[in-house]
Amino acid sequence: MSEARVGRGQRWWLVIYTGIVLFFLVVPSIIVVPMSFSGSTFLEFPPRTWSLRWYETYVGTAEWRAATLVSLEIACLAVLIAVPTGTAAAYALRASNSAFKGLLAGILVSPTLVPHILIAVGLFFALGPLRLSNTLIGLALAHGMLTLPFVFILVSAGLSNHDMITELAARSLGASRLRAFFTITLPQIKNFVGFAAVIVFITSLDEVILSLFLATGTLSTLTRRMFLSLRDEIDPTIAAISSILIILSIAVVCLFQFWEQGRVAEKHE
Amino acid sequence: MSASADAAVALGSRASTAGALRRDARRERRVLIGLSMPAVALVLVFMVLPVGWLFWLSLFDDSGAVSLVNYVRIFTKQTYLNSFSVTFTVSLTVTLLCIGLGYPVAYLLSELPRRVAGLLMAAVMLPYWTSVLVRTYAWLILLQRSGLINEWAQHLGLISEPLPLANNLTGTVIGMTHIMLPFFILPLYAAMRSIDRIYMTAAASLGASPTRAFWTIFVPLSVQGLAAGSFLVFVLCMGFYVTPAVLGGGRVIMMAQQIERSITLYSNWGAASALGVALLAMTVLVLAIGALIGKLLFRPRGGDR
Numbered sequence: 001m002s003e004a005r006v007g008r009g010q011r012w013w014l015v016i017y018t019g020i021v022l023f024f025l026v027v028p029s030i031i032v033v034p035m036s037f038s039g040s041t042f043l044e045f046p047p048r049t050w051s052l053r054w055y056e057t058y059v060g061t062a063e064w065r066a067a068t069l070v071s072l073e074i075a076c077l078a079v080l081i082a083v084p085t086g087t088a089a090a091y092a093l094r095a096s097n098s099a100f101k102g103l104l105a106g107i108l109v110s111p112t113l114v115p116h117i118l119i120a121v122g123l124f125f126a127l128g129p130l131r132l133s134n135t136l137i138g139l140a141l142a143h144g145m146l147t148l149p150f151v152f153i154l155v156s157a158g159l160s161n162h163d164m165i166t167e168l169a170a171r172s173l174g175a176s177r178l179r180a181f182f183t184i185t186l187p188q189i190k191n192f193v194g195f196a197a198v199i200v201f202i203t204s205l206d207e208v209i210l211s212l213f214l215a216t217g218t219l220s221t222l223t224r225r226m227f228l229s230l231r232d233e234i235d236p237t238i239a240a241i242s243s244i245l246i247i248l249s250i251a252v253v254c255l256f257q258f259w260e261q262g263r264v265a266e267k268h269e
Numbered sequence: 270m271s272a273s274a275d276a277a278v279a280l281g282s283r284a285s286t287a288g289a290l291r292r293d294a295r296r297e298r299r300v301l302i303g304l305s306m307p308a309v310a311l312v313l314v315f316m317v318l319p320v321g322w323l324f325w326l327s328l329f330d331d332s333g334a335v336s337l338v339n340y341v342r343i344f345t346k347q348t349y350l351n352s353f354s355v356t357f358t359v360s361l362t363v364t365l366l367c368i369g370l371g372y373p374v375a376y377l378l379s380e381l382p383r384r385v386a387g388l389l390m391a392a393v394m395l396p397y398w399t400s401v402l403v404r405t406y407a408w409l410i411l412l413q414r415s416g417l418i419n420e421w422a423q424h425l426g427l428i429s430e431p432l433p434l435a436n437n438l439t440g441t442v443i444g445m446t447h448i449m450l451p452f453f454i455l456p457l458y459a460a461m462r463s464i465d466r467i468y469m470t471a472a473a474s475l476g477a478s479p480t481r482a483f484w485t486i487f488v489p490l491s492v493q494g495l496a497a498g499s500f501l502v503f504v505l506c507m508g509f510y511v512t513p514a515v516l517g518g519g520r521v522i523m524m525a526q527q528i529e530r531s532i533t534l535y536s537n538w539g540a541a542s543a544l545g546v547a548l549l550a551m552t553v554l555v556l557a558i559g560a561l562i563g564k565l566l567f568r569p570r571g572g573d574r
Binding site for chain 2: 017021022025043081085089095114117125202206226230231239253
C-alpha cells in the first residue's frame with residue numbers, strides 16, 4: 001500500500017538509507033560492550049583475547065567503587081526529591097484554575113532550556129551561602145531540580161487523561177484530599193510516575209557538568225571521574241564502566257516496559 | 270414557629286453555606302498553590318537565583334565598579350568571538366546533518382505498520398538511553414588515529430594514512446549528531462504519524478506521481494514537526510559541553526567550554542558570567558525566532574478544514 005505513495009525503486013533506497021542510519025545510531029552506542037572484555041591493554045574489536053581484567057580493575061579500585069556509590073546515592077536522592085515535588089506540582093496545576101498556572105508551568109519546565117554550564121557555574125557560587133557547597137545533598141538537590149521538568153511533563157501528560165471528577169466523587173463521600181489522591185488518582189497515573197522516576201534516575205547517573213563543578217574529592221561522581229580520566233588517556237577500565245552503565249540503562253528501561261506490559265495485561269483479564 | 274421565621278432561618282443558613290463555599294474555594298486554591306510550591310522553590314533556589322546572580326556578576330569590572338567592560342571584552346576579543354562562531358557553525362552543521370539523516374528515517378518509520386515502526390523506534394531510542402559521556406567515549410575509540418575506523422580502512426586498503434577524525438571539528442560534529450539524532454527523529458516521527466494519508470491518495474487519484482505527491486503534499490504538512498525538531502537540536506547544541514571537550518581535543522572551543530576555561534584556567538569570573546548571559550540570550554533568541562516562525566507559518570487559515 002505504501003508503494004502507491006513512494007515509487008518502488010525509491011522505496012528500496014529509503015530502506016537501505018534507513019538501515020544505514022539505524023546502524024549509525026545503534027552500533028556506536030553498544031560497541032564498547034564487547035571491547036570491554038578485551039584481554040590486552042588496547043581496546044580492540046573484535047578482541048583477540050577475552051578476559052574480565054578491566055572489570056576486575058574497576059571493582060578492585062577504591063576510587064571507582066567510592067565514585068559508584070556516590071553516583072547511586074545521588075541518583076536515588078534525586079528521585080526522592082524530583083518525583084514527589086514534580087508530581088505534586090503537576091497535580092496542583094491540573095486541579096487548579098489559578099491565573100498563575102501558565103507562569104508556574106513555565107518556571108517548572110525552564111531547567112530543560114537553560115544550558116547546564118550556566119546552572120553549574122551559578123550553583124558553584126550559590127551553594128556556598130546555602131551551606132551546601134560540596135555536599136551530597138547539594139548535588140542531589142541540583143540534580144532533582146534539573147530532572148524536575150521530566151516529572152512535571154510526564155505526570156501532567158498522565159493527568160490530562162485522568163478525569164478529576166472521580167477524585168471529587170471520593171471526596172464528596174468523605175475521603176480527605178490526601179486519601180482521595182492516593183486511592184483514586186495515583187493508581188491511574190502510576191505508569192507515568194514510574195517512568196518519570198526511571199528517567200530521573202538515569203539522567204542523574206549520567207550527569208557530568210554539574211558534578212564537575214559541584215562535587216570534588218571524595219564526592220566525585222562516577223561520570224565526573226570518567227570524564228576527567230578520559231581527557232588524559234584512554235583507560236580500558238572506562239570501557240568496562242561504560243558497559244555496565246549501558247547495560248544498566250537498557251535493563252532499567254526494559255524492566256519498566258515489562259512491568260508496564262504486565263500491568264496492561266492484568267487490566268485486560 | 271411562624272412561616273416567616275422558618276424562611277429567615279433557611280435564608281440565614283443559605284448565606285452561611287455560600288460563605289462556607291467561598292471559604293472552601295479559597296482554601297482549595299491555597300492548598301493547590303501550596304502543593305506546587307516545593308517544586309517552584311526548587312527551581313527558583315537552584316536555578317533562577319544562581320543564574321540571576323551570574324547576571325549581576327557580569328555587570329561589575331575587576332575593581333567592583335558597575336561597568337559593561339565584561340561585555341565589551343567578549344564582543345571584541347578574538348578568542349571569545351571565535352567561540353561564538355564555532356558554536357554557531359557546529360550547531361548549524363549538526364542540525365543540517367540531523368535533517369538529512371533523520372527526515373528520511375522518520376518518513377519511512379511513519380509509513381510502516383505501527384508494530385514494526387515501534388521496534389525500529391527502539392533502535393532510534395537506544396542511544397537516547399545510553400549516557401552521553403559513554404557514547405562520546407565510544408566515538409573517541411572509533412575515530413582516533415589508531416581507532417577502529419582508521420585501522421579497518423587501512424587494513425582494507427582504502428586509505429594509506431590515518432584520517433584525522435578525532436580531536437577536531439569532524440569528530441565533534443559526528444559525536445554530537447549521534448547524540449542529537451534521537452531528539453530530532455522523535456518529534457518529527459510523531460508529527461508525520463499524525464498526517465492523514467488520505468491527502469496522498471487524493472493527490473494520486475488526481476494524477477500526481479508519488480514523487481510529486483510527496484513533495485507537494487507530504488513535505489509541507491510535515492514542516493511543523495521538522496521545525497520543532499530542528500530548533501530543539503539547535504538550542505541543545507548551543508549549550509553543549511561534554512562532547513566537544515572530549516572529541517574536539519582542545520581545538521573546538523564552543524561557548525560552554527569557553528565559560529569553563531575562563532573560570533578554571535584564568536579565574537575570569539566576569540568574562541565567564543558575561544559569556545553565560547550571552548549564551549542564555551542567544552538561546553532565548555533562537556527559541557523566540559522558532560516561536561515566531563511557527564506563528565507565521567502555521568496560522569490557522571479559514572479554508573484549511
